[in-house]
Amino acid sequence: MTQSPDLPNCCPILTTHWPLPQALENVVLISSQFDPQKLVDGDFQRCLIEPPASIQRSVAKRQTEFLAGRLCAREAMRQLDGRQHVPLIGDDRAPVWPEDLCGSITHSTGWAAAIVANKQHWRGLGMDVEKVMSSERAARLAGEILTADELQRMAAGPEHQVALLATLTFSLKESLFKALYPIVLKRFYFEDAELLEWSENGSARLRLKIDLSEQWHSGRELQGQFSVRDGQLLSLVSIPN
Secondary structure (H helix, E strand, O other): OEEOOOOOOOOOEEEEOOOOOOOOOOEEEEEEEOOHHHOOOOHHHHOOOOOOHHHHOOOHHHHHHHHHHHHHHHHHHHHHHOOOOOOEEOOOOOEEOOOOEEEEEEEEOOEEEEEEEEOOOEEEEEEEEEEOOOHHHHHHHHHHHOOHHHHHHHHHOOHHHHHHHHHHHHHHHHHHHHHHHHHHOOOOOHHHEEEEEEOOOOEEEEEEOOOOOOOOOOOOEEEEEEEEEOOEEEEEEEEEO
16 A cells, blocks of 8 residues: 555555456556545646646546546556656557556546556556446446347346346456557457356456457457456456467
């Protein structure tokens, strides 16, 4: 746990931990609680983080989650190899990591996290956190998030798992995109991948339904993992080198 006078009151503590079921070697994950109501003028400058123009124009919630995510990312890189670096926002709005690193930043209500690794060990890391959907929202969004096969499997399962499964599918596909997009540099969408199976122990298996490259083709399977805590679901897709 890192508490520093340089950290703002809106994001006072950075925590080094592993909130997922399967630990990964040579990976650093940092998270932080944040409170937009405690953001004050000058917090970005005091933290030596330059907000892009789009963030400067945004509301306090968006500014604070950006600040918290970048503080986590900087601390993760410092712990990984000692460098002091804050990833910028690229034209595609994804974080721009140093060429020898891969990583991911995510945030939800009051919580942000970043994960980083050297590409010598991991080719891609995609992490996403989502508030677990209500049953009503899950039913409304299922047709946009799930493929026909996923919908069929969900309908055959227990009704009380519908909201969790819709949230899990959404989050894992977000994580898959974050992990793969920097490798293939091609956009793909919810219908281009499917969740084949998942277990209550936090493991999951996904399959591509689109040809993104010679290596990342339709039918290629990837492993994911997830955890659910305090009404939020955290997922990770990691691609080893």
